[in-house]
Amino acid sequence: MELKEKEEILNKRDKELNEKEKKLNKKDEELNKKEEKSNNRDIELKSKEISLNNRNIELNEKQKITKNRDIELNEKEKIINNRDKELIEKEKILNNRDKEINEKEEKSNRRDIKISEKEKIINNRENEIIEKEKILNIRDKELNDKEIKSNEKEKELNEKEEKLMLKEKELNQREKGLIIKNVIDSKIPTIGLDNLGATCYMNAVLQCMAHFKEVSEKILNWYKNMDDNNKKERKLSYAFGEVLDNLYFPHENNNYKVSYSPKIFKELVGNLNPLFKGIQANDSKDLMNFIIEKMHFELNPLGEKDLEIKDNGDNFINDQTNELLTFNNFKKEFTNNYHSFLSEYLYALQKTVTVCCYCNTMIYNFQTYNFLIFPLLDVKNFIIRSNCQNPYFNYQNYVLNLIDCFNYYQKLDFFQGENQIYCNTCKSNQNAKYWNFLYSTPTILCIVLNRGKDNKDFNENITFGTELNLSNFVQDKSDCAYYYLIGVVVHIGDSSMSGHFFSYSRTHFRSPWYKYNDSIVSLCKSENDIYSCGTPYILFYHKYQ
Numbered sequence: 075m076e077l078k079e080k081e082e083i084l085n086k087r088d089k090e091l092n093e094k095e096k097k098l099n100k101k102d103e104e105l106n107k108k109e110e111k112s113n114n115r116d117i118e119l120k121s122k123e124i125s126l127n128n129r130n131i132e133l134n135e136k137q138k139i140t141k142n143r144d145i146e147l148n149e150k151e152k153i154i155n156n157r158d159k160e161l162i163e164k165e166k167i168l169n170n171r172d173k174e175i176n177e178k179e180e181k182s183n184r185r186d187i188k189i190s191e192k193e194k195i196i197n198n199r200e201n202e203i204i205e206k207e208k209i210l211n212i213r214d215k216e217l218n219d220k221e222i223k224s225n226e227k228e229k230e231l232n233e234k235e236e237k238l239m240l241k242e243k244e245l246n247q248r249e250k251g252l253i254i255k256n257v258i259d260s261k262i263p264t265i266g267l268d269n270l271g272a273t274c275y276m277n278a279v280l281q282c283m284a285h286f287k288e289v290s291e292k293i294l295n296w297y298k299n300m301d302d303n304n305k306k307e308r309k310l311s312y313a314f315g316e317v318l319d320n321l322y323f324p325h326e327n328n329n330y331k332v333s334y335s336p337k338i339f340k341e342l343v344g345n346l347n348p349l350f351k352g353i354q355a356n357d358s359k360d361l362m363n364f365i366i367e368k369m370h371f372e373l374n375p376l377g378e379k380d381l382e383i384k385d386n387g388d389n390f391i392n393d394q395t396n397e398l399l400t401f402n403n404f405k406k407e408f409t410n411n412y413h414s415f416l417s418e419y420l421y422a423l424q425k426t427v428t429v430c431c432y433c434n435t436m437i438y439n440f441q442t443y444n445f446l447i448f449p450l451l452d453v454k455n456f457i458i459r460s461n462c463q464n465p466y467f468n469y470q471n472y473v474l475n476l477i478d479c480f481n482y483y484q485k486l487d488f489f490q491g492e493n494q495i496y497c498n499t500c501k502s503n504q505n506a507k508y509w510n511f512l513y514s515t516p517t518i519l520c521i522v523l524n525r526g527k528d529n530k531d532f533n534e535n536i537t538f539g540t541e542l543n544l545s546n547f548v549q550d551k552s553d554c555a556y557y558y559l560i561g562v563v564v565h566i567g568d569s570s571m572s573g574h575f576f577s578y579s580r581t582h583f584r585s586p587w588y589k590y591n592d593s594i595v596s597l598c599k600s601e602n603d604i605y606s607c608g609t610p611y612i613l614f615y616h617k618y619q
C-alpha cells in the first residue's frame with residue numbers, strides 16, 4: 075500500500091506540474107504577444123514622432139505666411155480705411171444732392187399740380203371745341219347741301235340759258251335764212267365777174283352755179299352763220315359762199331354796182347389745184363367738176379372718198395333681188411355718209427350692169443355722178459352705126475340732138491382686150507358686155523357736150539330744148555325726170571382750152587334769161603339768143619317740182 079499511495083501522489087504531482095507548465099506556456103505566449111504589441115507601438119510612435127516633426131515644420135511655414143498675410147491685411151485695412159473716409163465724403167455729397175433733389179421734387183410736384191389743373195381746363199376747352207366742331211360740321215353739311223342745290227339750279231339755269239341762246243341763234247339763223255331765201259327766190263343776180271386774165275372759163279361757170287337756187291341758198295346760209303374757226307377748214311366752200319354773197323347781196327359788201335372781182339376765189343382754186351394756177355385759159359368743164367367735187371368733199375362727213383358699191387355676184391340669188399340688195403346697200407351708205415348740200419341737189423346714181431361673156435354672171439354696180447359727159451363725135455358715130463340699115467337716114471346732114479346722147483349713154487358696150495374684167499364665177503379675166511343706166515337723176519343736171527380736139531369736131535352742132543324729159547331713161551320710176559333749162563356755158567373758138575367762154579342763165583323757168591359775159595351782164599331779148607351765138611358746152615337743167 076504505501077507504494078501505491080506514493081505513486082498516486084506522484085501522479086497527482088505530475089499532473090499539477092503539467093498544469094503549471096501549461097499555464098507558464100500560456101503566460102509566455104501572452105508575453106510574446108505583448109512584446110510584439112509593444113514593438114508595433116514603438117514603430118507607430120516613431121512614425122508619429124516623424125509626422126509631428128513634419129507638422130511642426132509646416133506650422134512654422136504657415137506661421138511665416140500668416141505673418142506676411144497679417145502685414146498685407148494691415149495694408150489693406152489702411153486702404154479700406156481711406157476708402158471709407160472717401161465714401162463718407164461722398165455720402166455727404168450724395169446727401170446734399172438728395173436734399174436738392176427732394177427740393178426739386180417738391181417743386182416739380184407743385185408744378186405737376188398746376189399742370190393737372192391746366193390740363194383739366196384744356197380738356198374742358200377741347201370738349202367745348204369738339205362740340206362746336208360738331209355743330210359747325212352739321213352747318214357745313216347744310217351749307218354744302220345748299221351749295222349743291224344751288225349749283226344744280228345754276229346748271230339748270232345755264233342749260234336753260236344755253237338752250238335759249240341756241241334757240242335765239244336758230245331764230246336768227248332762220249331769220250337770216252328767210253331773208254336769204256327771199257332774196258334768192260326773188261332776185262336775179264345781175265352783178266358781173268371781173269376777168270382776171272383769161273378767167274372767162276371760170277366766170278361763166280360761177281355765174282351758172284350761182285343760179286343753182288337751192289344750193290346757193292344752203293351755202294349762203296352756211297356761209298353767213300359760220301364761226302370764224304370753221305372758215306379756214308372749208309376753204310373752197312367758204313370762198314364760193316363769198317362769191318355768192320357778193321352776187322346776191324352787193325349792197326352789203328362793197329359799193330360796186332356792175333361787177334365783182336372773184337380774186338380770192340381764183341387764187342384759192344389755183345392753190346388747191348395747180349391746173350388752175352396762173353392766168354392761162356382753161357377748161358370750164360374741168361373747173362366745174364373740180365369745184366363741185368371739192369366742195370362736196372369739204373362738206374360731206376366722209377371726206378375725200380368716192381362712193382361705189384358693187385355686187386360681184388358672190389351671193390347671187392336672182393337678178394332682181396341682187397339689184398335691189400346692192401341698191402339698198404348703196405342708198406344706205408349714200409344717205410348716211412355721203413350727204414352734203416351739193417350731193418342733195420347735184421348727185422344721183424348710175425347703174426352699170428356687166429355680164430360675163432363666158433358664164434353670163436351679172437354684176438350690178440352703183441356709182442354716184444354729178445354730171446354727164448357726152449363725147450359728141452362718138453355719139454354721132456353711134457347714131458350713124460345704129461342707122462346703117464335705115465335707107466332714109468341722111469347721115470351727112472344729120473344734126474345731133476340731146477336725146478341721142480342719152481341713147482348713146484345706155485348703149486351696149488364691151489370690156490375686152492386690155493379692158494377684160496375679172497369674173498368671180500369663172501375665176502379668171504373674161505370679155506364682158508355692159509350697159510350704163512341712169513338709175514336716178516339729180517335736181518340739177520349738168521351735161522357736158524365734149525368735143526374733139528380739131529376744129530371740125532369742135533364745132534359739131536347739137537340741138538337741145540329748154541325742156542328735157544328723161545323719164546324714158548330713168549330706171550327708178552319714182553324719179554320725176556322732167557327738166558327745164560337754167561343755164562348754158564357757151565364757147566367761142568376752136569378748142570375748149572382757148573377762145574372765150576360766157577354763159578346764159580335764169581333762176582326759174584318763168585324768169586328772163588341773162589347773158590353773163592365776165593363783167594357785163596345783159597338781159598336777153600329772147601330765148602333764141604341762147605341758140606344763136608357760139609357752141610353750147612355745158613348745159614344745166616333743173617327738175618320741175
Ligand SMILES: [Zn+2]
Nearest residue numbers: 430433497500
Ligand atoms: Zn364668168
